[in-house]
Amino acid sequence: MHVDLYERIWMWGATAIIVVFLISIGVTTFSQAFVPPSHIETIDPDEVRSHSEFGEPGVTIHADGSATVVVQAIMYAFLPREIHVPRGQPVTFRIATPDLIHGFQIAQTNGNAMVVPGYVTQFTTVFEEAGEYLIVCNEYCGIGHHNMFGTLIVEENPSAITGAER
C-alpha cells in the first residue's frame, strides 16, 4: 500500500508524541511518586463528624518516626487547621468529608488529592524541607471556597510535635 511521504512523517510524529507521553507518565510515577490517591475505602458522609477516626482529626507520630494525619475537609476549612509533621519521614494523610467534593493540595509539594464524599482519600508523601506550607482546596465547593485553606508545618525537630495539633 502506498502511503504518501508527508502522511508517513505525520504518522511517525504522532507515534513519537504518544511514546514521549507514555514515558513521561512512567518516569513521573516512579521518580516523583505520583500515585492515585484513593484506596477505595468507603465512609458514610453522615458519620464523618462522629466517626471514631475522623471525628477526632489530628496527627499521630508512630514509633518508627512516620506520621499519620487524619483530616476532615469541611465547608470551608480543613480540620485540624494547623498540621505539624516531621521532616524526612513518610507522612500518610487520611482525609474524609461530611459534605461535598473538596481538594486537598499542599502547595509546592506533590501532595494533591481530591476528597470525595463517601470515600477516604489516602496518600503518603515525604517532606524533605522543613517550613510552612499552604494547604488549599482546589475544587470549587461553594461561596466560602476561597477561604478554605490550612497550614502544614514541617518540623525539623519531630519532638516539637506534641499533641497540640487538634
Ligand SMILES: [Cu+2]
Ligand atoms: Cu472546599
